[in-house]
Amino acid sequence: MRRWLFLIPLLLALLAMTAIVQAQEGNPDFPSDDDVNVIAKQLYCPVCPNTPLDVCETQACQDWRDEIRGQLAAGWTEAQILNYFVEQYGERVLAEPRRQGFTSLVWLLPVILTLLGLYVLTRILKSWKIAQARAPAFEVESPPIPPETLAKIEEEVEDMW
Amino acid sequence: MIANTGLVALILAFGLAVYATVFSAYAGWRRDSAWLLSARNAALAVFPLLTLSTFALVYSLVTRDFSISYVADVSSRAMSTFLRVTALWGGQEGSILFWAWLMSGFVAATLLRNWRQHLDLMPFVISVAMLTTGFFVGLALFLANPFARLWEVPGAARALVAIFPPAEAVQFMPADGRGLNPLLRHFGMIGHPPTTYLGFTGFVIPFSFAMAALITGKAHEDTWIRATRRWTLVAWVFLSIGLILGGRWAYDVLGWGGFWGWDPVENAMLMPWLTGTAFLHSVMITEKRGMLKVWSLILIILTYALALFGTFITRTGVVSSVHAFAQSALGPAFFIFIAVTFIGSLYLLLRALPTLKSEHELESFMSREAVFLLQNVLFLAITFAVFWGTVFPMISELVTGTKITVGPPYFKKVTGPLFALLLLLMGVAPLFAWRKQSAQRLGKALMAPFLAAVGLALGLGLLYDMHPGAIFGLWLVTFVFLTIALEFWKGMRARMSVRNEAPWTAFVRLLDRNHRRYGGYIVHLGVVMIALGILGDAYLKQETQGPLAVGEVMTLGDYELRFDGLVQYPGSDGREVVEASTTLMRNGEVIRELRPRRDYFVVQQQPVTIPAVYSTLGADVYVLLVGWEEIGLRSSTFKLYINPLINWVWIGGLFMILGTVIAAWGTSHRRDVTYTLPSQFRSNVVVVGGSG
Numbered sequence: 007m008r009r010w011l012f013l014i015p016l017l018l019a020l021l022a023m024t025a026i027v028q029a030q031e032g033n034p035d036f037p038s039d040d041d042v043n044v045i046a047k048q049l050y051c052p053v054c055p056n057t058p059l060d061v062c063e064t065q066a067c068q069d070w071r072d073e074i075r076g077q078l079a080a081g082w083t084e085a086q087i088l089n090y091f092v093e094q095y096g097e098r099v100l101a102e103p104r105r106q107g108f109t110s111l112v113w114l115l116p117v118i119l120t121l122l123g124l125y126v127l128t129r130i131l132k133s134w135k136i137a138q139a140r141a142p143a144f145e146v147e148s149p150p151i152p153p154e155t156l157a158k159i160e161e162e163v164e165d166m167w
Numbered sequence: 168m169i170a171n172t173g174l175v176a177l178i179l180a181f182g183l184a185v186y187a188t189v190f191s192a193y194a195g196w197r198r199d200s201a202w203l204l205s206a207r208n209a210a211l212a213v214f215p216l217l218t219l220s221t222f223a224l225v226y227s228l229v230t231r232d233f234s235i236s237y238v239a240d241v242s243s244r245a246m247s248t249f250l251r252v253t254a255l256w257g258g259q260e261g262s263i264l265f266w267a268w269l270m271s272g273f274v275a276a277t278l279l280r281n282w283r284q285h286l287d288l289m290p291f292v293i294s295v296a297m298l299t300t301g302f303f304v305g306l307a308l309f310l311a312n313p314f315a316r317l318w319e320v321p322g323a324a325r326a327l328v329a330i331f332p333p334a335e336a337v338q339f340m341p342a343d344g345r346g347l348n349p350l351l352r353h354f355g356m357i358g359h360p361p362t363t364y365l366g367f368t369g370f371v372i373p374f375s376f377a378m379a380a381l382i383t384g385k386a387h388e389d390t391w392i393r394a395t396r397r398w399t400l401v402a403w404v405f406l407s408i409g410l411i412l413g414g415r416w417a418y419d420v421l422g423w424g425g426f427w428g429w430d431p432v433e434n435a436m437l438m439p440w441l442t443g444t445a446f447l448h449s450v451m452i453t454e455k456r457g458m459l460k461v462w463s464l465i466l467i468i469l470t471y472a473l474a475l476f477g478t479f480i481t482r483t484g485v486v487s488s489v490h491a492f493a494q495s496a497l498g499p500a501f502f503i504f505i506a507v508t509f510i511g512s513l514y515l516l517l518r519a520l521p522t523l524k525s526e527h528e529l530e531s532f533m534s535r536e537a538v539f540l541l542q543n544v545l546f547l548a549i550t551f552a553v554f555w556g557t558v559f560p561m562i563s564e565l566v567t568g569t570k571i572t573v574g575p576p577y578f579k580k581v582t583g584p585l586f587a588l589l590l591l592l593m594g595v596a597p598l599f600a601w602r603k604q605s606a607q608r609l610g611k612a613l614m615a616p617f618l619a620a621v622g623l624a625l626g627l628g629l630l631y632d633m634h635p636g637a638i639f640g641l642w643l644v645t646f647v648f649l650t651i652a653l654e655f656w657k658g659m660r661a662r663m664s665v666r667n668e669a670p671w672t673a674f675v676r677l678l679d680r681n682h683r684r685y686g687g688y689i690v691h692l693g694v695v696m697i698a699l700g701i702l703g704d705a706y707l708k709q710e711t712q713g714p715l716a717v718g719e720v721m722t723l724g725d726y727e728l729r730f731d732g733l734v735q736y737p738g739s740d741g742r743e744v745v746e747a748s749t750t751l752m753r754n755g756e757v758i759r760e761l762r763p764r765r766d767y768f769v770v771q772q773q774p775v776t777i778p779a780v781y782s783t784l785g786a787d788v789y790v791l792l793v794g795w796e797e798i799g800l801r802s803s804t805f806k807l808y809i810n811p812l813i814n815w816v817w818i819g820g821l822f823m824i825l826g827t828v829i830a831a832w833g834t835s836h837r838r839d840v841t842y843t844l845p846s847q848f849r850s851n852v853v854v855v856g857g858s859g
Contacts, residue, residue, distance in 0.1 A: 039712035039804070050572050056430045058574070061423035063774055068794075101574030103559075108567045112559045116552035116581050123544045131537055134529035157661045 037078035045074050045087055048101050058101060170235055173223025174314040174330070177264070180216040180271070181308050183209040184301030188294050195290025195382070203290050207278060210293050213300060214275040217268040224261060224313050228254050234340045236328040237261055237313045243346030243770065245741040250347060256360040257347045259482060259497075260313035265361070266478065267303035270368040274300060277372050277398065285394050291379035299371050302504050310497055317341065349768040349775050352740065355416030363409030363436060367474040369402025370443060374471035374512075377464055381515040387460060387522050392450045397831050403447060404827040406440050411820035422776030424789050424808040425704060426816060429578040434557045435477035438550050442470040445546035452539050456601065460523045461516070462543070468512045473550075475505045480557075533606055535599040538592060545589045552581045579705070587643060590698055593691055594647030597654055616649035637706035644702060648695045651688050658685075678829065686830025689822055696819030703786075703812030712793065712806040720752075723807045726788055727752040728761075733795055733803055743767040747792045747803055751781050763792040763805070786811040 046060035051070055054062050059070055070091075077087050091099045103109045191206035193199070224237070228251045233239040241254040241261065255261045274296045282289060307313060317326040318336035326339040350356070373395035380391035413433065414426035427433060446466035453463045479501040529536060556573045563571045598604075598612055620642045628638035655674070662673040678685045711723045715730035722728075729750040738744040746764035750757055761779035768775065781788040787810040795803040 039714075040710075043710075043712055048576075050574065052570075056428065058423070063776065096570060098560075098570040098572045101572060102576035103571050103573050108563060108569075109571055112556060112563075112573060112577065113581070116548065116555055119551055120544075120548040120585070123548055124541075127540055127544050131529055131532060131540065135531075154664075158665055 037075050041078055042071050042074050045078075045084055046071055048088065049091055049099050050101055052095055052098060169223050170227045170232060170314050173220040173227075174312075176216045176219040176223070177304065177308055177312075177314070180213045180220065180267075181301065181304045183213050183216065184271075184297050184304050187213070187297040188301055191290045191293035191297065195294065206293055207282075207289070210297050211275050211278055213297070213304075214268075214271040217264070217271045217304070221255070221264060221268045224264060225252055225255055227314075228252065231344070233342075233344050234316050234338050235313075236315045236317050239317060239341050239344040241344070241347050243344040243741070245739075246346060247740075250352060250740075253351075253357045254347050256364070257351050260307065260311040260315075262360065262364075262482060263303055263311050263497075264307045264313050266364050266368060267300055267307055269361075269364050270296075270300045270303060270371060273368055273372055273398075277375075281394055285376075285390065287383060288376060288379040288385065288391065288394070291382045292375045295375040295378045296371055299375075299508075306497060306500060310500060346741065346768075346770055349742070349766070349771055349773050350420055353416055353420050355412045355419060359409055359412040359416055362405045362412060366402050366404075366406025366409050367439065367478060369398060369405060370439065370467075370470050370474050372398040372402070373446075374467050377467045378512060378515060381464070381512075381519045384519065384522060386464060386519050387524075389450075389454050389457075389460075392454055392463065396450070399443070399447060399450070400827055400831040403440075403443050404824055404831075406436070406443065407820070407823050407827070410436055410440060411817065411823075415817060418813075419778070420775065422778055422791050424708070424710065424778075424791070424806075424810060426813070429556075429575045431557050432481050434553050434578075435473075435480040438553055438557075439470050439473040439477055441546050441550040441553070442466055442473055445543045445550075446470055448539055449543055452536060456536060458536065459540075461520065464516055464523075466543075468509070468516065469550075471512070472505060472509045475501070475508070479505060531603040533599070533604045533609070535596060535601050535604070538596045538599050542589060542592045542596065545585055545592070549582050549585045549589070552585070553578065556581070583705075586698075587640070590643055590647055590694070593694065594643075594650040597688070597691075598650065612653075613650065616646050616653060619649055620646035634706045637702065640698075640702040640706065644695055644699050647698075648692070651691050651695070654688055655685070682832050683830050686826045686828070686832075689826030689829060691826075693819040693822030693824075693826055696815040696822060698819075700812050700814070700816030700819065703815070704810065707811040709809040710807065712804065714802050714804045716802045721805065721807060724809050725753050726807070726809065727755070728790060728805065728807055730803060730805065731760075738766060741768060741770055743769060745792070745795065747795075747805070749779070749790060749805070751788060751790075761788075761790050763790045765792050782814060784814055787813050 043060040047058055049059040049070070050057070051059055051062060051064075051067050053066050054064055057067075059067055074087055077090070082090075088100070097104060097109070103112050105113055187206045187210040190202050191210070194202035194206055227235050227238050228242050229248055231238070231242070231244060231251075237258060237260045238254075241258040242251045246254070256265045274293075277296070278289075278293070281292075285292070312330055315328050315330050316332075317339040318329055318332055319326055319339040320333055320336045326341075327333055327336065329336075332338070373391075376391040376395045377386070380386040380388070385391070413436065417428060417433075418424075418426040421428070446463060449459050449463045449466055452459045479498075483498040483501060531537070556577050559573050560571055563569055595609075595613065598609060623645050624638050624642035627633070627641060633641070655677070658677040659670060659673040662668050662677060663670060666673075668676065709724050711721065713721055715721055715728075717730055717732055720727050720729045729752065731748045731750055733745065733747050735743070735745050744764055744766050746762050749761050749763070751759055751761050758781060761781060763779040764777050766775045766777060767773070776791055776793075779790045787808075789808040789810055791806040791808075793804040793806050
């Protein structure tokens with residue numbers, strides 16, 4: 007019995023996929039502009055820098071959107087469509103840089119440097135704390151002060167600023 | 168004629184800027200007051216000269232002198248006088264002159280205001296500030312001259328651009344100019360460049376003081392910080408206004424339903440703002456506790472370098488971008504200048520390092536010092552992430568030859584968590600005491616806002632079925648808002664109970680007692696509001712797109728949009744307008760008519776999509792006319808956005824400005840406090856304390 011357990015997730019995945027396909031087929035408008043835009047949002051055409059495909063007005067971008075519509079109608083998945091554009095036009099069409107090869111550096115370096123910064127900060131703070139501990143310290147036990155007096159003091163200190 | 172006067176003034180300004188740079192440094196070195204006075208007068212004279220030059224260019228723009236290449240490039244007969252004036256910063260050459268002019272204004276104001284108190288620093292303040300000003304005047308003179316004219320040379324296909332007439336050339340006067348880039352014809356774009364430039368140039372003043380302090384060996388004192396505190400605030404607030412106006416412009420003109428696209432030019436502005444904000448906070452520690460002297464210096468050096476880098480990116484188009492309207496030969500000049508000043512200032516810092524040992528002492532990690540430092544690290548981390556994402560496409564192309572895009576998803580994912588942490592610190596930091604904070608007391612103080620925020624966020628989140636990120640964001644924003652509100656309330660309550668003041672009086676007097684602190688809190692409130700707007704944009708936004716025939720309705724959320732018809736007509740400023748009339752309804756009830764349109768600028772061959780917006784504090788309904796069928800104009804495609812909470816971004820911006828103005832304003836009552844001493848000490852001694 008146990009060795010067939012691995013089938014359960016597969017079966018679930020299959021069910022989910024059928025559900026998706028049914029949902030899409032059940033919708034007579036598929037693929038709608040919104041379906042196209044979900045994918046277009048993740049793409050940039052090479053001609054219009056910094057304008058995502060879903061809002062770009064140029065003829066080239068309209069053609070790309072029509073292409074996506076055709077691919078969706080033909081039953082392509084999102085990943086397939088994105089891959090198609092990367093293969094045709096290069097990685098620059100992706101809004102989100104990939105996490106592989108040299109490009110992964112764009113993701114990694116900020117994380118590494120942030121962690122490094124925090125590490126250095128703790129080290130520095132610790133060293134200051136040690137220096138402070140070595141310095142002759144004098145502690146003042148503060149006697150309990152009634153809250154009204156405290157408020158009054160705060161108020162007057164405030165006025166001196 | 169007038170333009171030639173402007174040109175001559177520009178040449179004189181350049182000469183005087185170079186003179187002031189060299190001889191003020193010489194005066195500082197030889198401690199020679201005669202040379203110093205002469206250099207100061209030269210520096211002061213640059214401002215009226217550049218004013219003359221700038222006005223000459225404005226005059227040429229207004230009087231349609233198309234024989235000047237710049238005027239022909241950025242203005243046209245169809246443009247209104249107002250737009251022709253703003254064309255001063257609508258292109259490369261004018262922008263650089265404008266930058267130099269603002270810079271010289273800042274220098275003149277500083278010299279007049281701070282001359283006496285800081286005479287020892289002045290020689291090098293003048294030298295550094297005039298070096299920067301001179302660099303820009305030099306650019307305007309040699310590489311991007313706004314007064315260059317068009318010349319017709321026999322045999323040449325196109326008119327030549329030159330200052331002096333080439334051989335056998337006759338002056339060429341086109342019948343009309345090309346006109347301002349249509350995207351720039353908007354109030355946001357009219358206010359955005361001047362405020363941004365004021366911000367950029369303003370940071371040169373604290374930088375100059377810092378360098379002067381390093382050169383004269385006075386950087387271990389905090390005189391340079393005190394002297395420039397207001398200048399820093401002025402620069403910071405203008406840069407903030409510039410950022411917000413830029414966002415408003417993008418929202419109104421670019422037609423994609425958002426206000427921040429992580430475009431390289433936007434990033435270029437954000438970076439000096441981030442380091443400048445870190446600087447504003449770190450100098451507080453330097454002033455109050457004598458700590459972080461080197462750190463504050465590093466931050467101002469970075470801010471100055473990033474402000475130059477921002478101008479570099481904007482003006483040279485080195486990173487291709489929708490903003491990079493200009494491509495030119497300025498790149499190398501900028502690059503060298505930034506490199507030289509950056510390395511030079513780091514050298515000065517290293518040289519002075521032995522004198523900068525501050526009294527570092529830290530009693531506890533639970534102290535305001537530690538929290539401030541953490542906040543500074545976060546600001547720098549965000550700055551680096553933004554910088555790295557902005558320049559990485561260039562690096563990738565250089566190293567691997569592959570062109571890539573680093574789009575908004577990268578910036579959102581990398582900086583989002585850091586910004587959230589920063590926001591949290593902003594809420595709790597004011598509750599941390601200097602030196603040491605008892606964790607128990609802090610916990611007690613924060614418990615109520617923490618729980619209230621959890622309740623509100625969970626309640627609303629579950630009610631509206633929000634994304635977990637949205638629920639967290641809502642908690643964060645509420646929590647931080649409540650901690651700040653509590654700070655106000657504590658101060659007010661003390662006044663109300665001790666002095667029996669009415670709540671409103673207590674509030675006003677509280678503000679008046681300590682402008683820096685409460686002004687700062689108001690800025691923080693503004694930041695919370697902006698965060699709320701960003702939260703709405705990130706998680707709660709809805710959009711849909713589709714074709715509509717006349718009479719058909721599309722639905723999004725509670726709203727319905729009915730298409731009523733399409734008209735086409737010639738508009739002002741040389742545009743062809745296609746305008747749709749639509750009716751916005753909510754749950755079947757008509758709210759109002761909305762008219763999204765597409766303006767086509769014929770000369771520039773550029774379409775501009777103008778949204779129609781129904782705006783409330785809760786949400787904007789933002790309608791775009793995306794396309795239409797040419798034949799019969801019957802069916803049109805619309806894009807409909809619901810942008811919840813977006814107006815809080817603009818309101819928050821106003822709070823930031825208001826708070827900064829309050830913080831920069833000197834506390835009005837310089838009230839002397841007189842203490843009565845116990846009788847045994849009573850003589851003629853009177854202790855007098857002023858306000859800071």
